[in-house]
Amino acid sequence: MTTDSTPIETTDGFHLVIDALKLNGLDTIFTVPGIPITDLTRMAQAEGMRVISFRHEQHAGNAATAAGFLTQKPGIALTVSAPGFLNGLTALTNATTNCFPMILISGSSEREIVDLQQGDYEEMDQLAIAKPLCKAAFRVLHAQDIGVGIARAIRAAVSGRPGGVYLDLPAKLFSQTMDAAAGKKSLIKVVDAAPRQLPAPESVQRALDLLKGAKRPLILLGKGAAYAQADADIRALVERSGIPYLPMSMAKGLLPDTHEQSASAARSYVLAEADVVLLVGARLNWLLSHGKGKTWGGDKAAERQFIQIDIAPTEMDSNVPIAAPLVGDIGSCVAALLTGMGSNWAKPPAEWTGAVNERRIKNLAKMAETLALNPPVMNFHSALNAIRNVVKANPEAIVVNEGANTLDFARSIVDMYLPRKRLDVGTWGIMGIGMGFSVAAAVVTGKPVIAIEGDSAFGFSGMEVETICRYNLPVCVVVFNNNGIYRGIDQNPTGGPDVAPTVFVKNARYDLMMTAFGGVGVHATTPAELQKALEEAVASGKPTLINAVIDETAGTESGRITSLNPSAGKKK
Ligand code: ADP
Ligand code: TPW
Numbered sequence: 193m194t195t196d197s198t199p200i201e202t203t204d205g206f207h208l209v210i211d212a213l214k215l216n217g218l219d220t221i222f223t224v225p226g227i228p229i230t231d232l233t234r235m236a237q238a239e240g241m242r243v244i245s246f247r248h249e250q251h252a253g254n255a256a257t258a259a260g261f262l263t264q265k266p267g268i269a270l271t272v273s274a275p276g277f278l279n280g281l282t283a284l285t286n287a288t289t290n291c292f293p294m295i296l297i298s299g300s301s302e303r304e305i306v307d308l309q310q311g312d313y314e315e316m317d318q319l320a321i322a323k324p325l326c327k328a329a330f331r332v333l334h335a336q337d338i339g340v341g342i343a344r345a346i347r348a349a350v351s352g353r354p355g356g357v358y359l360d361l362p363a364k365l366f367s368q369t370m371d372a373a374a375g376k377k378s379l380i381k382v383v384d385a386a387p388r389q390l391p392a393p394e395s396v397q398r399a400l401d402l403l404k405g406a407k408r409p410l411i412l413l414g415k416g417a418a419y420a421q422a423d424a425d426i427r428a429l430v431e432r433s434g435i436p437y438l439p440m441s442m443a444k445g446l447l448p449d450t451h452e453q454s455a456s457a458a459r460s461y462v463l464a465e466a467d468v469v470l471l472v473g474a475r476l477n478w479l480l481s482h483g484k485g486k487t488w489g490g491d492k493a494a495e496r497q498f499i500q501i502d503i504a505p506t507e508m509d510s511n512v513p514i515a516a517p518l519v520g521d522i523g524s525c526v527a528a529l530l531t532g533m534g535s536n537w538a539k540p541p542a543e544w545t546g547a548v549n550e551r552r553i554k555n556l557a558k559m560a561e562t563l564a565l566n567p568p569v570m571n572f573h574s575a576l577n578a579i580r581n582v583v584k585a586n587p588e589a590i591v592v593n594e595g596a597n598t599l600d601f602a603r604s605i606v607d608m609y610l611p612r613k614r615l616d617v618g619t620w621g622i623m624g625i626g627m628g629f630s631v632a633a634a635v636v637t638g639k640p641v642i643a644i645e646g647d648s649a650f651g652f653s654g655m656e657v658e659t660i661c662r663y664n665l666p667v668c669v670v671v672f673n674n675n676g677i678y679r680g681i682d683q684n685p686t687g688g689p690d691v692a693p694t695v696f697v698k699n700a701r702y703d704l705m706m707t708a709f710g711g712v713g714v715h716a717t718t719p720a721e722l723q724k725a726l727e728e729a730v731a732s733g734k735p736t737l738i739n740a741v742i743d744e745t746a747g748t749e750s751g752r753i754t755s756l757n758p759s760a761g762k763k764k
C-alpha cells in the first residue's frame with residue numbers, strides 16, 4: 193500500500209534501456225553523444241557500463257561490429273538522430289555483410305513531426321532507411337516495450353546467420369516514466385539467444401560419404417568458423433582427417449599458420465586441383481572466385497564437389513551446386529562429422545598430400561628468401577617481416593589490417609597462431625575499419641593490438657588516435673607510408689598543378705598525429721627500427737604510431753585484386 197508520504201518509485205526510458213542491456217550481459221557502448229542520447233551515455237556510465245566515446249559514428253559502429261565478432265554478443269553502437277545515424281549505417285551494413293552481430297541504436301526525432309514532414313530537428317525516417325541495410329529493424333514507442341525491443345534486437349543479431357540490427361528509439365521514449373517494479377518486470381533476459389542448430393543425420397552421412405570417396409580433398413575455413421568458437425573441434429577435424437586446409441583471412445590462426453597441413457603456401461594448386469571441398473563458414477563469393485573459373489582449375493571445376501557447412505540454408509547453391517549441404521551451427525556440424533568419422537578414418541591418398549606439401553615447402557622457402565632481403569628502401573616485405581617477428585613472439589596480440597598492398601602482403605606474410613586474432617576489411621574490402629576495430633579489440637580483450645594500415649586506409653579513421661590516447665589503449669598503429677593509394681608515383685598527365693588522384697603529401701609524418709594527443713610517435717625507415725618500436729609498444733601497452741616509410745614504387749594497383757579494376761595493369 194502506498195501513502196502520500198511514500199511515493200511510488202518510478203523509472204524512465206533511459207534507465208530501462210540501460211537495465212535491459214545490462215540484464216543481457218551487454219556492458220559496453222560505443223558512441224558519439226549528442227541530442228537525444230547525451231544523458232543516456234552519462235547514465236550508462238553512472239550505472240557502471242563502459243562507455244567508449246568516439247570522434248565519428250562510423251568508427252563507433254565498426255567497434256561494435258568487431259566486439260560482436262570477438263565475443264558472440266552483439267556489439268552496441270549508439271548514435272544521435274539523422275546525421276549521426278547515417279554515419280553509423282556503413283558499419284551496420286558492413287556488420288550484416290560480414291555476418292557479425294551488432295546493434296545500432298539511434299535516437300530519433302518526433303514521429304508525428306517526421307511523418308508529416310514538418311521540419312523537426314534532425315528530421316529523418318530512420319527506420320525506413322535502415323531496413324534494407326540490416327538483418328532486422330525495430331522501433332520502440334512505449335517505455336514498457338523497451339525490454340521486448342532489446343530482446344528482439346539481441347535475438348535477431350545473434351541467432352541463425354548473425355548480422356546487424358537497427359533499433360530506433362525516439363527522443364520522447366527516454367523521458368517516459370513508469371512504475372519501477374512494472375518496469376523491471378517488463379525486461380527480458382534472453383534465454384539461449386543463439387540456439388544450437390543440429391544438422392540432420394542424413395546430411396551428415398551424405399557429407400561423410402562424399403569426403404570418404406575423395407582423392408584430393410580440401411577443407412576451407414572461413415570467418416564463420418572463427419566466429420563459431422568451435423576451435424578445438426575444428427582443429428580435431430583437420431588433424432584427424434589429415435586433409436589439407438586453407439584459412440580465409442579472418443580464419444587464420446584457427447590452427448597456427450605454421451601447421452603442416454596448412455595449404456596457404458600452395459593456394460592456387462589446391463584450389464585448382466581439389467576434387468572435394470569442405471567449406472566451413474565460408475561463402476563462395478568473390479573472395480573465392482564464386483567457386484568457378486580459372487582459380488578453380490577451369491574445366492576441372494565441373495567435376496568438383498562441395499560440402500558446405502553453414503547456418504543459413506539459403507547460402508547453398510548460391511554460386512555453384514552444393515553436393516552435400518550441411519545446415520546447422522558449425523560447432524554441432526563439426527562435432528557430428530567427428531563422431532561419424534570415428535577413430536580409424538583413412539587419411540587422404542599420400543599422392544595428394546605429398547604433392548601439396550612439396551609445393552608448400554618450396555613456396556615457403558621462396559618466401560623466406562624474399563623476406564630475408566633487406567633492400568635499401570624499406571618495402572612491404574622487409575617491413576612486414578619485422579612485424580611478423582613481433583607477432584610470432586606475441587601470438588596473443590590482435591592484428592587489425594587494411595589497405596590494398598598493405599592488406600594483401602600482410603595477410604600472406606604475417607603468420608597468426610591463435611583463433612580470432614586477425615580483423616580486417618572483410619567481405620566488402622572496406623577501408624575505414626582500422627581504428628574502430630582496434631579500439632574494440634583492445635577494450636573487449638585487453639590484449640595488445642597491432643594495426644597494420646595503408647596510409648590511405650588509415651586516413652579513413654585516423655582521428656580516432658585521439659580516442660586511443662584518451663582511453664590509453666594498448667594499440668600500436670603501423671602506417672605503411674608509401675605516399676598514396678597503391679603507390680606514390682602517379683603523375684598528373686596534364687602537367688597541371690594538381691597531383692594525381694592517388695598521390696598524397698610526400699614524406700608525411702603520421703607519427704606526429706599520435707604525439708599530438710600524448711601517445712608515442714616513431715618515424716621508422718628500416719625494419720630494425722620498426723621492429724624495435726613495435727616490440728616496445730607491445731611491451732609497454734602505450735598508444736603508439738609508427739610511421740613506416742615504404743618504397744613509394746613498390747606497390748601494385750589494387751593490390752592483388754587487379755582483375756576487378758578495368759584499368760589495372762595498364763602502363764601509364
Ligand atoms: P569468409 O569471408 O571468411 O570466406 P564468409 O563471411 O564468406 O567467410 O562466410 C561466413 C559464413 O559463416 C556465412 O555464410 C555465415 O552464415 C556462416 N556462419 C556464421 N556463423 C556461423 C555459425 N555459428 N554456424 C554456421 N555457420 C555460420
Ligand atoms: C570505403 C577503395 C581500396 S584500397 C584503398 C582504397 C581507397 C586504399 C589503398 O591505399 P593504401 O594501401 O591504404 O595506402 P597501399 O599499401 O596499397 O598503398 N573507400 C572505401 N573502401 C574502399 N575499398 C575504397 C574506398 C580502396
Ligand code: MG
Nearest residue numbers: 647676677678
Ligand atoms: Mg599507401
